[in-house]
Amino acid sequence: MKDRPLARALRFVRPVPCSLVYPVMEHLVDARIADQIPDTVLFLEHESVITLGHRGRDQHLLLPRHELERLGIPVVHATRGGDVTYHGPGQLVVYPICKLGAAEADARNWLSNLEEAGIRLCAELGVPAWRVPGQTGVWTKKGKVAAIGVRFRRWVAHHGMSLNVRVSLDFTRWIVPCGLVGKPVTTLAVLLGETCPTLETIADRLRIHLGETIGRNVEWGCPDPAMSEILKPVAEWMADPSSQAPPLDQTAGR
Amino acid sequence: MTVPKGLKFTSHHQWVKVKPNGHIVVGITDYAQSQLRDITYIELPEPDPVHVFQANDEVGVIESNKTAAPYLAPVSGVITAVNTRLLDSPELLNQDPYGAAWIFEMKPANRKELDELMDQDEYESTLPEEDEEEEL
Numbered sequence: 001m002k003d004r005p006l007a008r009a010l011r012f013v014r015p016v017p018c019s020l021v022y023p024v025m026e027h028l029v030d031a032r033i034a035d036q037i038p039d040t041v042l043f044l045e046h047e048s049v050i051t052l053g054h055r056g057r058d059q060h061l062l063l064p065r066h067e068l069e070r071l072g073i074p075v076v077h078a079t080r081g082g083d084v085t086y087h088g089p090g091q092l093v094v095y096p097i098c099k100l101g102a103a104e105a106d107a108r109n110w111l112s113n114l115e116e117a118g119i120r121l122c123a124e125l126g127v128p129a130w131r132v133p134g135q136t137g138v139w140t141k142k143g144k145v146a147a148i149g150v151r152f153r154r155w156v157a158h159h160g161m162s163l164n165v166r167v168s169l170d171f172t173r174w175i176v177p178c179g180l181v182g183k184p185v186t187t188l189a190v191l192l193g194e195t196c197p198t199l200e201t202i203a204d205r206l207r208i209h210l211g212e213t214i215g216r217n218v219e220w221g222c223p224d225p226a227m228s229e230i231l232k233p234v235a236e237w238m239a240d241p242s243s244q245a246p247p248l249d250q251t252a253g254r
Numbered sequence: 255m256t257v258p259k260g261l262k263f264t265s266h267h268q269w270v271k272v273k274p275n276g277h278i279v280v281g282i283t284d285y286a287q288s289q290l291r292d293i294t295y296i297e298l299p300e301p302d303p304v305h306v307f308q309a310n311d312e313v314g315v316i317e318s319n320k321t322a323a324p325y326l327a328p329v330s331g332v333i334t335a336v337n338t339r340l341l342d343s344p345e346l347l348n349q350d351p352y353g354a355a356w357i358f359e360m361k362p363a364n365r366k367e368l369d370e371l372m373d374q375d376e377y378e379s380t381l382p383e384e385d386e387e388e389e390l
Contacts, residue, residue, distance in 0.1 A: 053322070054315065054317060054322040055295070055317070079322060080320075080321075080322060081317050081318060081319065081320045081321040081322040082319070082320045082321075100289065100382075101380060101381070101382055102382075103382060104382050104383055104384060105382070106382040107381070107382040107383060107384040108384065109288060109289060109291060110289055111291060111320055111321065134292075134319075136291075136319055136320040148320050149320050149321075150320060150321045150322075151321065151322045151323065152289065152290075152321060152322075152323040152324075153323075153324060154266055154310075154326075155266060155267060155286075155289075155323075
């Protein structure tokens with residue numbers, strides 16, 4: 001087996017707003033297209049937010065937007081494919097930003113590779129999980145535990161996967177997740193109870209499984225100067241959230 | 255999937271066919287459609303003799319259930335025709351990407367740009383080879 005190309009993994013240690021991360025992700029994609037940075041995998045949580053997919057279809061919102069705003073839940077338009085979804089603290093979000101074609105595993109379908117990483121991670125934790133043809137994601141006996149939505153710009157994959165670890169399921173009152181009416185959603189905390197590992201531990205294990213399925217060596221590392229520059233808005237927000245007020249209802253990204 | 259002879263290719267997984275009248279027809283390759291999986295929607299531009307696309311400008315977006323991927327102008331030029339059949343039958347992009355699922359036709363601004371495109375062998379050599387050890 002040939003050596004796998006390196007992908008740099010970074011984790012944001014506190015939940016961050018979507019509307020802050022999406023423009024940063026677009027800049028990371030620009031830099032990856034130009035080969036200024038290597039493949040990069042972001043591990044993070046988002047502050048509570050509902051995101052709409054590329055076409056902004058909102059027919060699966062169960063509450064009107066002004067009601068959601070009153071509850072403090074922004075609705076943000078994402079560039080990824082897929083339908084409406086929710087992100088919030090306790091849900092591990094993974095954004096592999098990878099140029100397709102760089103690894104042999106890219107001969108396989110990218111979505112399948114993401115699903116497989118989630119399936120193997122669940123198996124390691126003792127949770128049987130599987131894929132369902134036509135319903136992309138990671139499924140368990142209690143419902144969907146991970147959602148997937150991806151964009152390819154110049155065939156650099158971005159956006160990615162969100163894995164429900166211990167996120168509150170209140171959001172199922174606000175949206176029909178992924179537009180799948182009648183399909184339950186669950187979390188690893190529901191499936192495992194008290195033995196559910198921390199989000200940090202799960203991120204590290206997912207990093208390993210992801211590396212195997214997407215064919216890269218996904219290694220924790222410090223950002224180099226080019227990447228630090230792109231990540232500055234996130235670093236500044238972490239240091240002082242009041243320094244940048246992410247706007248609500250923003251069409252973030254392109 | 256059989257690839258028709260004589261096509262040119264871009265590094266963004268699109269094919270280009272040069273017509274006798276000098277116009278080009280553009281579509282996506284088998285690799286592209288296999289990454290997108292079940293395509294459900296394509297955004298098509300309006301043919302417009304005035305708007306000149308530059309090479310690698312985004313022309314429209316192809317969507318599947320869980321993906322979105324812009325497709326590009328392979329060379330600079332104006333769009334002269336689009337395949338509106340794809341609006342009703344986007345699945346043709348998966349089924350027949352080199353034939354019935356051509357996406358748009360262009361009048362190139364500069365014929366020299368066509369010479370920079372890859373031929374089939376060159377394009378196929380850029381595609382990742384499956385790692386046999388990791389069968390999913």
